Amino acid sequence: QKEVEQDPGPLSVPEGAIVSLNCTYSNSAFQYFMWYRQYSRKGPELLMYTYSSGNKEDGRFTAQVDKSSKYISLFIRDSQPSDSATYLCAMSIGSSARQLTFGSGTQLTVLP
Amino acid sequence: KAGVTQTPRYLIKTRGQQVTLSCSPISGHRSVSWYQQTPGQGLQFLFEYFSETQRNKGNFPGRFSGRQFSNSRSEMNVSTLELGDSALYLCASSPLTGGGNEQFFGPGTRLTVL
Numbered sequence: 001q002k003e004v005e006q007d008p009g010p011l012s013v014p015e016g017a018i019v020s021l022n023c024t025y026s027n028s029a030f031q032y033f034m035w036y037r038q039y040s041r042k043g044p045e046l047l048m049y050t051y052s053s054g055n056k057e058d059g060r061f062t063a064q065v066d067k068s069s070k071y072i073s074l075f076i077r078d079s080q081p082s083d084s085a086t087y088l089c090a091m092s093i094g095s096s097a098r099q100l101t102f103g104s105g106t107q108l109t110v111l112p
Numbered sequence: 113k114a115g116v117t118q119t120p121r122y123l124i125k126t127r128g129q130q131v132t133l134s135c136s137p138i139s140g141h142r143s144v145s146w147y148q149q150t151p152g153q154g155l156q157f158l159f160e161y162f163s164e165t166q167r168n169k170g171n172f173p174g175r176f177s178g179r180q181f182s183n184s185r186s187e188m189n190v191s192t193l194e195l196g197d198s199a200l201y202l203c204a205s206s207p208l209t210g211g212g213n214e215q216f217f218g219p220g221t222r223l224t225v226l
Contacts, residue, residue, distance in 0.1 A: 032213040043116075043202055043217040044155075051213075088155065094213050098206070099145065099157040099168050 003027050006089055006103025015112050019076040023089035023103045026070065030091040030101075033065050035074045038086045038105070047087075048074065079110045113139060116205050116218030124224045130191040133221045137184050137205030143167075144186040145215060146178060149200040158201075161186055162208070190223075198225045 006023045013019055021035075032051055036044035048063035050056045056063045062075040072091075076083055089103040117136045125131050137144050146158040157170040161180035178188040184205075190197055200222050204215040 034214070036217070041222075043219045046214060046216055049214045090155075092213055098143070098160060098213055098215075099170065100147075100155075100204075100215060101157070102155040104154045 001026065002104075003101050004089065004091060004103045007106055008104050010107040010109060012109045012111060013079055015079060015081060015110055017079050017110070019079050019083070019108060019110075021074040021076075021087050021089075021106050021108070023072050024070055025072075025091060025101075027091075027093075027101075028067075028070065029093045031094045032092045033063070033072050034090045034100070035061075035063055036088040036090060037083075038088060040085075044088055081110045081112045084109045116203055116216055118201075118203050118218040118221050120221060121219065122222050122224075124226065125193050126226050127193055127195060129193050130189060131193060131223060132187055132189045133201055133203075133223075135186045135188075135203030135205075135218060137186070137203075138207075138216060141205035141207050141216075142184050143206040143208050144180055144184065145204045145206070146186070146188050147202045147204065147217075148172075149202055149220070150198075155202070158188065193225045195225050197223065199223060 004025045035048040038044045053067045060077045064073040086105040088105045090100040119134045143162045145160040149155045160168045164180045175191045180186045200220040202220045204217045206215045
């Protein structure tokens with residue numbers, strides 16, 4: 001079993017829809033949680049960064065972390081065709097173990 | 113502020129050769145990490161360098177090595193290339209300020225081994 005599980009999709013939604021992306025994890029030591037967006041043949045771009053449990057909002061994006069359930073989510077409101085990409089969740093223990101453990105990525109297509 | 117830069121962007125090598133990839137972190141960032149991305153295994157951590165010292169290493173064979181220079185620039189080397197080393201190699205830099213763990217990625221070097 002992988003430490004971080006993510007539904008690979010593909011996920012296809014109409015423009016303007018609310019998108020929900022999720023990851024589950026098994027290592028309770030993870031404290032830092034990130035969401036990256038990766039366009040085809042590009043490097044991952046950091047979208048959201050949260051520490052421990054709670055919600056964080058940035059424009060159309062909201063990240064939620066529920067450490068008790070070992071579950072993190074990314075919501076995209078008013079989705080746009082330009083949001084079409086692969087979304088990767090990533091997490092780390094932090095301090096002396098800073099390496100990121102990634103989910104497999106969810107491929108999202110927003111149809112105009 | 114300029115982002116993470118990686119050179120070269122594309123590389124074609126044959127089995128048995130060695131390769132060196134270069135990464136320049138965001139100005140002021142002192143931590144550099146390397147990752148390998150393949151369709152089958154996804155993104156996997158290779159190693160992290162801070163102040164010219166390797167702090168963590170992922171589960172990769174000794175053919176994969178790296179180093180960091182005093183200006184925080186980093187290189188990774190893969191010796192005796194195998195077909196399975198074909199991948200996108202990504203470098204990420206981190207500010208390490210306030211305990212922050214954000215890592216910012218470069219565009220990657222796409223290595224093809226023939």
